Amino acid sequence: xxxxxxxxxxxxxxxxxxxxxxxxxxxxxxxxxxxxxxxxxxxxxxxxxxxxxxxxxxxxxxxxxxxxxxxxxxxxxxxxxxxxxxxxxxxxxxxxxxxxxxxxxxxxxxxxxxxxxxxxxxxxxxxxxxxxxxxxxxxxxxxxxxxxxxxxxxxxxxxxxxxxxxxxxxxxxxxxxxxxxxxxxxxxxxxxxxxxxxxxxxxxxxxxxxxxxxxxxxxxxxxxxxxxxxxxxxxxxxxxxxxxxxxxxxxxxxxxxxxxxxxxxxxxxxxxxxxxxxxxxxxxxxxxxxxxxxxxxxxxxxxxxxxxxxxxxxxxxxxxxxxxxxxxxxxxxxxxxxxxxxxxxxxxxxxxxxxxxxxxxxxxxxxxxxxxxxxxxxxxxxxxxxxxxxxxxxxxxxxxxxxxxxx
Numbered sequence: 001x002x003x004x005x006x007x008x009x010x011x012x013x014x015x016x017x018x019x020x021x022x023x024x025x026x027x028x029x030x031x032x033x034x035x036x037x038x039x040x041x042x043x044x045x046x047x048x049x050x051x052x053x054x055x056x057x058x059x060x061x062x063x064x065x066x067x068x069x070x071x072x073x074x075x076x077x078x079x080x081x082x083x084x085x086x087x088x089x090x091x092x093x094x095x096x097x098x099x100x101x102x103x104x105x106x107x108x109x110x111x112x113x114x115x116x117x118x119x120x121x122x123x124x125x126x127x128x129x130x131x132x133x134x135x136x137x138x139x140x141x142x143x144x145x146x147x148x149x150x151x152x153x154x155x156x157x158x159x160x161x162x163x164x165x166x167x168x169x170x171x172x173x174x175x176x177x178x179x180x181x182x183x184x185x186x187x188x189x190x191x192x193x194x195x196x197x198x199x200x201x202x203x204x205x206x207x208x209x210x211x212x213x214x215x216x217x218x219x220x221x222x223x224x225x226x227x228x229x230x231x232x233x234x235x236x237x238x239x240x241x242x243x244x245x246x247x248x249x250x251x252x253x254x255x256x257x258x259x260x261x262x263x264x265x266x267x268x269x270x271x272x273x274x275x276x277x278x279x280x281x282x283x284x285x286x287x288x289x290x291x292x293x294x295x296x297x298x299x300x301x302x303x304x305x306x307x308x309x310x311x312x313x314x315x316x317x318x319x320x321x322x323x324x325x326x327x328x329x330x331x332x333x334x335x336x337x338x339x340x341x342x343x344x345x346x347x348x349x350x351x352x353x354x355x356x357x358x359x360x361x362x363x364x365x366x367x368x369x370x371x372x373x374x375x376x377x378x379x380x381x382x383x384x385x386x387x388x389x390x391x392x393x394x395x396x397x398x399x400x401x402x403x404x405x406x407x
Contacts, residue, residue: 001368003030008195011036011093012074013081013102013114015043017147017177018131018211020070021184022101026191027073028361028370031099034386035071035377036090039078039405042379043067053353063353063376072348072358073374075382078407085406087112092391094119094126099191103131106141116206126204127194129187135210145211147177154179154215159222162237169235183214244290244297245269248327249305256310258301259323263287268320272313273304348375383407 008031012023020035020043027033037043049064080086091114094100100119102109109115116128130136133145151157151173161172190207198204216223222233225241233241238257240246245260260266263286270279278284278300283293290297305313310326317324328336334345343360350356356375363370387393387407401407 003371004365004368005192005195006030008032008098009096010034010099010101011090011097013090013100013104013109014131015103016045017070017180018183018187019101019103020045021181022129022131022187022191023074024070024072025184025188025361026099027374028363028372030368030371033074034093034097034382035074035076036079036081037076037379039080039380039407042076042078043071045070046379053350053356063378068356068376069359071376072372074377075374075386076377076380077383077386078380079383080406081112081114083404083406085401085404087114089387089391089407090114091119091122093386094123096390097123097126098195099127099129101129101131101187101191105144106132106136120204120206124203125198127191127198127207128204129191129207129209131183131187131209131211133211135213136208140212147180147211148173150179150211150215154212155219155223156215159219159233159235161235163235166237172235179211179215179218182218183209183211186214186217239294239298242291243287244294245301247298249302251305251308251310251313253309255327256305256313257325257327258305258313258317259325260287261323265322266290269317269322272316272320272322273301275300275304346372348372350375351378351381380407 005026008026010023010026010031010033012019012033012035014020014023015037023033023035035043041047045067046064048066051065053063053065053068079089081090102114107115110118116126116130119128120126132141133150134140134143151160152171156179157171157173160174162169164170187207187209190209194205194207221242225231225233238248243260245258245266248255248257258269260269266284266287267279270276278297282289284290284297314324314326326332333339339345344362346358346360347355348358353375358372358375360372361370384398387398393401398407
C-alpha cells in the first residue's frame with residue numbers, strides 16, 4: 001500500500017532538531033524528504049557527540065547519535081546557498097517540491113532570494129514552513145532562539161523541578177529538548193493541514209512557527225490555571241497542581257509513581273493499603289478536598305506506602321486497576337516487554353555502518369503502515385542522484401559544481 005504522503009516532496013533547509021523532527025515525521029508518513037546541508041560541515045548535530053556511531057570499516061567516529069535520532073528516511077544533498085549557483089539549484093528544485101522547511105534567522109533567506117515571496121513566485125503551490133525562536137515579527141523576531149532558552153522564557157522551567165526551598169530546588173529544564181520536538185510536531189500538523197487546504201484553493205502558503213509560541217501554547221492546564229485564578233503556578237516537584245495523589249512515593253526499597261485520576265481509584269487504593277478510614281474522612285473523600293488538604297493526605301499516604309516494597313504496590317494496585325508504575329531508566333525502557341511487543345525499537349541498514357538502531361514512530365495505521373527504508377543519510381549521500389533525477393544535471397555539470405565547492 002502507498003504511504004499516506006507518498007505523493008509529497010519536501011525540501012528541508014533546516015538543522016538541529018525542530019525542523020529535522022518535522023522532516024522525519026513527514027518522511028515516516030511517506031513523503032520524499034530531501035535534506036539540504038552545507039558542504040563538508042553538514043547539519044550541526046552530525047558533530048554533537050559523543051556518542052558516535054563507529055564506521056565498521058575503519059572504526060573512526062561517524063554520525064552522532066543526536067543526528068541519527070532525527071534524520072531517518074531522508075536523502076541528503078550538499079548545496080552551498082551562499083553562492084548564486086547554489087541558490088539556483090534550490091530554485092530549480094522548488095519547482096517540483098510541495099513543501100519547504102527552513103529554520104534560518106528572520107530575513108536570512110531573503111538575501112539569497114530563497115524566502116517565501118521569491119519561491120512562491122516560482123511555485124505558487126509551495127507550502128513554506130518557517131521555524132524560528134520568536135516568529136517572523138514582533139520585538140524579539142531578530143533574536144536567536146534555542147530550546148533551553150525557550151523552556152525558560154516560555155514558563156516551562158518555572159513549573160519543572162523541586163520547589164525552591166527544598167534541596168535541589170530551582171529552575172530545571174526538561175531532560176529532552178521538548179520545545180523543539182513539540183514545535184516539530186506542530187509543524188507537521190500545520191504542513192499537512194496546508195496540503196489539505198491546497199486541494200481546495202490550489203495555492204500554497206507561509207507557515208510561521210515560533211518556539212516561544214509553541215511553549216506558551218503547551219503550558220496547557222498550568223497556563224489555564226493561572227488565567228483562571230491569577231495565582232502563578234510554582235515548581236511542585238513530582239506533584240500535580242490539580243490532582244491528589246498524583247506523584248512519586250518512596251517505598252521500602254525504591255520509588256513508585258501513583259496517578260490517581262478519580263475518587264473511585266482512590267478508594268480502591270485505600271482498600272489495597274488497608275486504610276479504609278481515609279476514604280470516609282471528608283478531608284480526603286473527593287479530589288477537590290484532597291487538593292485542599294494536600295500536605296495532610298500526602299503525609300499519611302507516604303508513611304503507608306513506605307512500609308512495603310515496590311513490587312507489592314505495583315502488583316496489588318495493578319490487580320485493582322489503580323494506575324501506578326515504576327520509574328525506569330532508558331535501558332529499562334528499551335528492555336520493557338510492552339515496548340518490545342509494540343516494536344518500538346528497530347534497525348535500519350546504513351551504507352557504511354551496517355545496522356543502525358532506530359526508535360520507531362508511534363503511529364500505527366491499519367492499512368498504510370509506516371515503512372522504514374532509509375537510514376539517516378551520510379552527508380551528501382544523494383547529491384548526484386537527486387540532481388540527476390530531478391534536474392537532469394550531467395556528469396560535467398556536477399563536476400564543475402564540485403570543483404567550485406558549490407555542492
